[in-house]
Ligand SMILES: Nc1ncnc2c1ncn2[C@@H]1O[C@H](COP(=O)(O)OP(=O)(O)OP(=O)(O)O)[C@@H](O)[C@H]1O
């Protein structure tokens with residue numbers, strides 16, 4: 001069953017006199033529990049697409065239907081509420097808050113939800129346990145390795161139990177062994193918890209963990225350098 005449906009999805013930015021179009025009429029279907037890797041040259045629209053799916057940005061044109069709801073029609077406030085229930089975001093450089101411990105970083109998204117302190121503690125502990133880093137709960141980001149920081153960031157992304165996880169080059173800053181461990185973890189979130197995952201990557205090795213790989217070029221999906229069949233010229 002389709003979870004995410006993009007139709008004619010277009011994002012334009014005005015730059016002085018010019019209009020740039022990082023996403024240009026993209027059609028995409030992502031089924032429930034998919035693990036999709038997205039590749040493509042720099043500037044091809046990968047992050048732009050993730051930001052739209054994550055409800056951080058809104059399209060200029062087209063529809064983006066997620067679990068039956070066209071989120072492109074939501075107001076900013078409704079979109080923010082939708083996002084906090086539905087999407088976890090994992091970044092290349094982790095984006096942890098340096099003055100907060102691992103535990104406090106993971107707790108942050110829960111502060112937008114109505115939970116008791118005790119319930120929050122339980123959810124944070126479970127998330128840290130799931131990413132295999134419960135013993136580092138009181139460490140600050142600077143006291144962690146890159147791989148450990150990314151685990152904390154993944155715990156933060158899943159602590160609210162969102163059905164969708166988007167990841168923008170999650171292993172881009174890691175050495176090979178840490179990248180492998182992080183990819184195994186992301187794969188488990190897909191296979192064991194049924195999270196639908198959309199991951200941008202520049203590394204062909206990491207696509208081996210995904211169920212399928214699609215390529216973007218100039219804001220559209222392509223196959224081996226050709227526009228996908230059925231896409232308008
Ligand atoms: N907020 C913005 N305002 C203006 N232009 C933007 C904005 N966000 C993205 N762009 C432009 O849109 C294009 C696509 O950007 P995007 O970040 O989606 O590329 P990408 O595929 O993620 O590239 P990379 O692999 O380098 O991360 C780029 O030309 C970029 O400069």
Ligand SMILES: [Mg+2]
Nearest residue numbers: 046047048168
């Ligand atoms: Mg990018």
